[in-house]
Amino acid sequence: MTVGRLIAGAGVGFISAIIILYMSEIAPKKVRGALVAGYQFCITIGILLANCVVYATQSRDDTGSYRIPIAVQFLWAIILGGGLFFLPESPRYFVKKGNLTSAAKALSSVRGQPVESQYIQDELAEIIANHEYELSVVPQTSYIASWTNCFQGGLSSANSNLRRTLLGIGLQMMQQLTGINFIFYYGVVFFASLKTISNPFLISLVTTLVNVLSTPVSFWMVERFGRRNLLIFGGTGMVISQYIVGIIGVTVGGDRGDQTNKAAVAAMIAFICINISMFAMTWGPCAWVVVGEVFPLPIRSRGVGLSTASNWFWNCIIAIITPYLVGKQYADLSSKIFFMWGSLCVISVLFAYFLVPETKGLSLEQVDRMLEEVTPRNSRGWVPHSTFASEMRLGEKGITLNNEKHSVSEVETKDYAPNRNIV
Secondary structure, eight states: OHHHHHHHHHHHHHHHHHHHHHHHHHSOTTTHHHHHHHHHHHHHHHHHHHHHHHHHTTTOOSTHHHHHHHHHHHHHHHHHHHHGGGSOOOHHHHHHHTOHHHHHHHHHHHHTOOTTSHHHHHHHHHHHHHHHHHHHHSOOOSHHHHHHGGGOSOTTOTTOHHHHHHHHHHHHHHHHTTOHHHHHHHHHHHHHHSTTOSOHHHHHHHHHHHHHHHTTHHHHHHHHTOHHHHHHHHHHHHHHHHHHHHHHHHHTSGGGGGGOOHHHHHHHHHHHHHHHHHHHHTHHHHHHHHHTTSSOGGGHHHHHHHHHHHHHHHHHHHHHHHHHHHOTTTTOOGGGHHHHHHHHHHHHHHHHHHHOOOOTTOOHHHHHHHHHHSOGGGGGGOOOOOOHHHHTTHHHHOEEETTEEEOOOOOOGGGGOTTOOOO
16 A cells, blocks of 8 residues: 555646646736646546545445545546647647747647747747747756756856746745645544534545535636735735634634533634635645746756645645644644644745735746746736847747748737737
């Protein structure tokens, strides 16, 4: 069982990093946030299905109690593994490898435009110029150097790779420290400790359903209100919800033993569901969206990988320490643990306010430019005023596709404005 978990864990860790990287690189900027948020939505569906299977097998006293939940996972692995063969490679990957012909074909595939169209040429020119610019600033000479590049630059530099790496690692850490996985990992144990709940498995199933139903709202909100605002708003909502759960628990709720108040317990469950809903609409998807957007092309795969590793590391830490925090033979915090999660959510809000930039409506190349010129707190008002293609004079050089030279027109600033629809 342990060996199987190690192999499955390696696969999940690898896939969770690559999916964010891939989706961020192929998605049009107008819907990139919504598409990446779909990743989190699929996670919530997986959690719900897992809870349904566990709920259905809870009364079994044979090996089916664990074999069935494990066996069900094979279906989704087969679907994912088979579907990957039909997906095109990322055009930015081909640019990084110097294969511009394949990059143009891949970009044409994911944009639904002819390879020769001006739209494809302009976007490809910007990707190429941005890559050339990044290499001129931080050249990559070896495999080890490609990793050390993630930590180059000082903390005072607005565009340093170190700041971006710490932003990605910190953002995923803050997502886990909101305490959301305490509810999903140990919700049944916690609900069982509330004396008036007769079926904690059912309540746990309800919380996962709230998670699933709330996440699609983020598809619209992330593009309407932006990533930064959602992180601040969602974190604030979680602070309030978790403090209320903690206050009710230590006064008239679950921590009162035999004097448990049914109405108080119901209120605790309600605010736990509100907390889950706030997370599902904000920190759940937005952390992944921002991580997929802030890294420059030369270190993007490694930056996303380090950020995802941070997510799973803190996920593991929470899974390990929580039994000691709520166990009656140890700290026995019970409802008081929500004071801890709420306080950590305060830190998450401050992290989002001071360190997370607004990337809504910008191409990945424009995000690079924005991070060079403004601080995170001023990022919402930033508007593109030039392109990498024009500054690198790529419009004069042209692009060679299929052994033919194609000119790349200078793209006006308005064509790259965040809120402009390009047809």
